[in-house]
Structure formats: structure tokens, C-alpha cells
Amino acid sequence: MILRYTLLGIAAAVALAPTAFAAERGRDGKVNIIYWQAPSIMNPYLSGGTKELEAASLVIEPLARYNQDGALVPWLVDTVPTVENGGVSADLTQITWKLKGGLKWSDGTPVTSEDVKFSWEYCTAEGGGCAQSEKYIDVTSVDTPDAQTVVVNFGVAKPFPYGPFVGAQAPIIQKAQFANCMGPKAPECTDANFNPIGTGPFTVTEFKPNDVITLTANDNYREAGKPAFKTVNFKGGGDALAAGRAVLETGEYDYAWNLQLAPEVLTEMEAAGKGKNVATFGTSVERILVNQTDVSSALGDERGTAAHPHPILTDINVRKALSLAIDRKLLVEIGYGDFGRLTCNVLPAPAAFNSSGNDACLVQDIAGANALLDGAGWARGGDGVRAKNGVRLSVLYQTSTNAVRQDFQALIKQWWQEIGVETELRNINASVFFGSDPGSPDTFQKFFADIEMFTNNFDGTDPETYMAGWACDQAPRPETQWQGNNIPRFCSPEYDKLVVEMSTTGDINERARLAKAMNDILMQEYVIIPLVHRGRNAAHANSLGGVVLNVWDSELWNIADWYRIK
């Protein structure tokens, strides 16, 4: 009798806590992942794309990465260096990482500081076109005093020294494998690019570009008993709807990424009972940009430059009225459902950086907008469109071709019509709109329209570079080949002062204050009108355990902890 109860107890413990047991590696067989955009390469240094980044994160890993709350966690090291623990020098120009003991590559050789140094050399080599070189900006040298210690030296004080070797964008690659692939030779190393040797939980057995990746558990993975899955079938292709169907309705797949579908479609699919939708929020904000320069084609080469201010949108009353007229609640409900949130900031996260100074935007106020325009001297004409000194309140509103965006355009046009603003709508194919061909007049950066809408975000959790993008000298113009992040061509000396101040401030609370102040300037000047704080969503099978959706790093960051619920 006692034996029977003991056995039952053991059985119950096994059933209730499948991960608590020091179980065998590869015990749960195969996990099927579907990405409706198929990865093309396993080397994130040669492709900036999210799909490649995430596929590669199964194999190659950084020294530290961000967890689901956006906090830095040590990955191939034991502790994250800070000024307090002495890992970052007091003058903020040096950071010292110490690798975990006994780390091995999947081929069994030891991971050393030389490999880490090499990863920097690889990405910064001349002619390689490394997609992540921004991560290594200002690094002057990397020293390797011993096999486990890496010292990164910066040319300037870095209040936030966690660019190099941190996050899915800057993983460590093996020197032995990539040594002959530097610079212009990078694309010749097809084998290495398709089948990198890594420290991660899985290794590639077969890579079919833009189709399917087969991976098996890494025998030399540092944690015993992980990963729980023996193989990964990483399928790509199709469309978001089919990927959602394969997880939520037919149950053929266990995990589907980035399901950009109408909220009611996903809820309906979930009703089939095979899987569930998950969402999490990062820094993505769907926003409207208000052009501050005149883009009339009569201006020739000076079109869209600071030399010609916009005839109507330089009036702050007009910009404010445009924002007041928008019902953000309805936009979230229609376009994103549970995967969108209301926001009045262009910098909505991390929480410490989220300003509460602009919350008035949450309520639509058509009457207020009308009163504002009346007061500013914009009088309605016979056709209902306002005008002042012969200039009509008529704008061209462009965005990329995308069902949700076209719905938004239609709704916003309607609201703006109610306040006497005439809107002409235009949508441009995403590959043209988001391309940066300086010869094309239709790119989002050239912004040859009055109003445009898209989503942007920033990598990691530190908004310094992101916020610095709206400094005066960041405006796209002919001299910069129309590159630059200050797409509305906004210019404020007060804002630029804050940008400079932030670049020299190390204290985290002070940095948060500065970022919020910058956000508030942009919001209260109404050059950027935030619409929706967009989440990232995914779907996973009910039988797949351990999924923690992470928007700050690769979504598959903790795949070593995934398991099959039995």
C-alpha cells in the first residue's frame, strides 16, 4: 500500500513538473515551428532581417541578452558587467566580460575570448557589408588578456555599453569557421553561412534557403537535460493566415511567428481549441508623421528641404487639430484588437521611459479640433474644406500597401473631413516605400507627401539613438542622399540640447527623464502623431510548454526551455 502511494506520488510529481526533473536531452522528440517568411541565411551579420536573426538565434548566441521584461540577463557569461560590479570602467569607455567556464562549441572545441574578438573583427571588416555594424559603433579595440576575458574599449564614453555582443543581433561566431570569410569574402562561405557552429541549444543538420531548416539538439550544450526537443523542423513560406491555421486549427505545427492578422480572425481560429495566441509589447508604434517642409514639385531640387517650410502644416494649430480628430480607441479595436494598445507617446516603453504628459490624446475631440481651426483663422469654404489666405487645408496622406493601413487611412480621412481637412490617399508597395533608393520619389524617407504613416521601433531597451534621430541634422535632404531618421524634418534647438545632454548622461533615472522630455516635445509639437502601440503576437500549440514571448530579443530566445506538455 505504501509502495503504491509512493509510486503514485512519483508519477504525479513527474506529470506536474516535467521540467523540474533532470530529464534527458532530446526526450520530447520534434518541435515544428513555422515562419511564414522563410529565413534565407543563418548568419545575422549578413542579413538584417528579423526572420534570419531569429532562426540563427537557435544556433548562435550573444554574451548577454534581454529577457521578456527587457532586462539584461547574462547568457554566455556569469554576470552582466556594470559600473557597480567593476565590469564597466568609471569613465564609461571600457567593459570587461568574463565567459562562463567550460563553454564549448557544438563541434566540441572550447569557446575562447578570441572567438568573441573575432566576431567584432568579422562584422567591422571592410567590404563585408555587415548588417549589424551599428552594434559595434565606437569600439576601438577588443583585448583578450586571457582565454575567458574580453575587454571592449570604446573611443568615447558609453553610458550604455551594451551594444557589442549583446542581443540576438550581435552573437558570437566561431573564429575557426569564419576566419577565411572576412570582408568581401563573406558571401563565399556558403557552408558557414548556412550551417554556423554555435553554442546554442541546436545545430543545423540541413538548411534549405527560403524553405526549411532541420536542426538537432546540440550535444555540447552547456545545460544538462536541455533542450527537451531532439529536433526542430523550422518551416518557412506561405502567408500569415496559413501559418496561423497550421498551429491553431489543424495542429500540424507547434509555433507560428508574427501573425499579422485581423484580431477577429485569430480569435476565431483559437476557438478550434488546438492552440493559443500570445502577445507582448515592445517599442513599436504606428505613427503619423507631419511634414514640415514644402514638397510641391514646382520647387525642383529644393523640394522637401528646410529652405521651404510647409505652407499649412507649420501651423501648430493645424497639426494639433489633426491629432485631436483621431479616435485611437477605434483604430486599436479595428486594426489590432488585443495586439494593440492605446498610446500618446512615440516612446511607449520600457515603462520607465513612458511619459504620462500627453494622455489627453486618448479621447477624440472633433468639436475641439474645429474650434481650434476656427480660432486660428482657417474658415470653411463652400465645399466644407477650410482655407486661409487662399491656401486650402488639403493634404496628401501616404503609407505602405497593407490592409490595416488602408483601413486606417479611410477612417482618418473621414475624421479629418469632419474638421474641414481634405485628404488625398495614396499607398505604395512596401518594398518601394521602405526602400532607400535615392532615385525613387516614393520612399518613406524622401517623404514627398504631407502626411505619412508607418511603424517604427528600436532595438534593445535604450532609446538614446532612437531619440537622437529627430535632431535637426538628421533630416533627410539631398546632401545626405535623402538618408536620416528625422523624416518630418522637425528642428528645435531645445530638442537638440536634450540629445547632446543624453549622450553624456550615465545615470539611468536622469536618462529616463531626458528621454521623456524629448518624447513630450515631439508630442506637444504634433510633428509625430502616435496612433497605436503595437504588440508582437505569435501562436503556439496547447501542448507546447515553456514559451515566453520576448519582444526585446529573439522570440526563440528560450527555446532550450521549451518542452512538450504530456
Added chain:
Amino acid sequence: MLTYTIRRLLVAIPTLLFIALAIFMLLELAPGDPMAQVPLTVPPEVKEAMRQALGLGEPVHIRFWKWLVQFFYIEPLRLIDYVLGTGIVEGQQRIISWQTRSSVMDIVAQRMPQTLWVVGMSYVVGVLIALPIGIISAYRQYSVFDQVGTFVCMVGYSVPPFFTGVVVIVIFSVQLGWLPSIYDTTLVVDSWSSFVQQLAQMIMPVMVLALQTTAQISRFMRASMLDNLHQDYVRTARAKGMNEPVVVMVHVLRNSMIPVVTVIALGVPAVFGGAIITEQIFKVNGIGQLLITSIQANDLPMVQTLTFIFAILIVVFNLIADVLYGVLDPRIRYD
């Protein structure tokens, strides 16, 4: 016939060169940027460096010349190297895809099997169904069979695969759960059970595509049969006392096949071209899917090479159709 063939082949060379130039210029002049899919968080100077690494900094004519050399010289020799194990063009720059930074030809070779299996099989199935339908429909014109056949063909013509594909997935995968909705390209057929699995995953895309082929070919077959059935030689054959099977299957069918064979031959390049929409829907990831994803990613070397391969196939199969015409119909002589 031989001189005709040789002459046609020689004419094909300038034609193909012109096509290559036309494709190249169209792609060059089309708006788009291979960096458009890179996230906005990657700064523009990094994107510019990536573009330079792809060779986009070079002038247009140099890039076209390089592509010609790679396509007509390096890649064929590379194939010879591969077959014979030699190393004539070892280490020379092949046509490199911008997305994957690997050889375009390797990916094409990797994609070919599933395209040939699925799209090729659907073509064979489609033709095999279409011929009898066309013959019977013509012989029994306006019968119930003909009416039903016409109806099915109209459906096949007018309902696009992006609709039928999704409908069969919803019925057979979601509702009934009989068939997989996602094609597994890693499946190796080495046993009875894996063969059954392969059959199960092929049946939906093959049938969806075969519906289109059937509709087209059976209408041709029917029209051609009807033309011949009312000819004088048919009446003569009947008058001579031949039985109906001989009249229809030997005399009428043989003569009716001439235009149909041409149509079938001209459809073969499309098989190699894959089925863009159907491959996407069933995740077959063959040549068609490769082409569309490359277009979306502005992977110009890949798009250029694929479209040019299609151009070669079309030119070659046009020639084959013409030659077959001569073989089948003794009245046609080219020399």
C-alpha cells in the same frame, strides 16, 4: 528537318540575348530596394555598405556583362566540374543570390524536385483526364456527359487556385483532418509509410492544379475532335465499313491530336516555372515560390536567372512543338 532545327537554334541565340537584356533592364528600371526588408532600426549607412557588398555600386553595363559571363560560361562549366569531378572554374564567382548569399543555381537545383513532382504530376494527371473527356464530349456532343464536362471546365477556368486551394485545405485539413496543409519538403520516400505520406501531401496541390490543366486541354481536345468528326474522310472511313472504335480512335483521334500536342508541349515550360500561387498556398516551396519571394525581396540575380531560364525553356519548347508538328503531320515539311 535537321537544317530547319539548326536554323531555328541559331536564331534563338540573338533572341535569348535580347530577352536577357530586356529582363535585366526591366529589373534595373523597376523601383525597389533589396534592403527594403531590412528593419528600419538598421541605420542607412549600414544599408549602404550592405548594398555595396552586393555589388550594387558597379555601373549597369558591368553588372550585365558579369551576369552574362557567369550564366553562359561559369555556371555550365561548373556543372561539368560537378559531373566529372574536375576543377575548371574552381573559385570563380558564380551567380550569387542577394538574399541567401549563396549560389542561385544550387537553390534552383534544390527546388526543382518538388516543383517537378507536384506541378509535373498535376500536368500529367490533368492531361490524362482531359484527353478522354475531350474525346467523349466531342463524340457525344450535347449529351449529359458533354454538358457536365463543359460545366466542370468552366469551373476550372474561372475559379482561381487561390480560391480552390484554400477551399480544399479548409475541407480536408481543417474540417476532416485527413490531409496535411503544409508540404514537407524534407520527406524522403524510402518506405511504404513515407510513400503514403508523400501521396497525402501531394494530392491536394496536384488536384487543384490539374483542374486548371484539365479545363484547358479538354476544351482544345473537344474542339479539335469536332472539327475532324465532320470531315469527309471520316464519312469515307465509315462508308468503307470500319467500326466506330477504329474510326474515332485511329482516324479522327490521330488527326485531332496535332494541335493538342502543340498545346501540351507549349505548356511544359510552365511546369518548370512552377505554380506561384499554388506553391505558396500549400507551402510546396518550389520554383514558383522561389520566384515570388525573390521578387518581393528584390533579389535581382535570382529573379533575372529564373526568368531567363523560363525564357530558354519557352524558346526550346516552341521549337519542340514545331518539330513535333512536322513529325505528326506528314503534310508539313519545313525543308
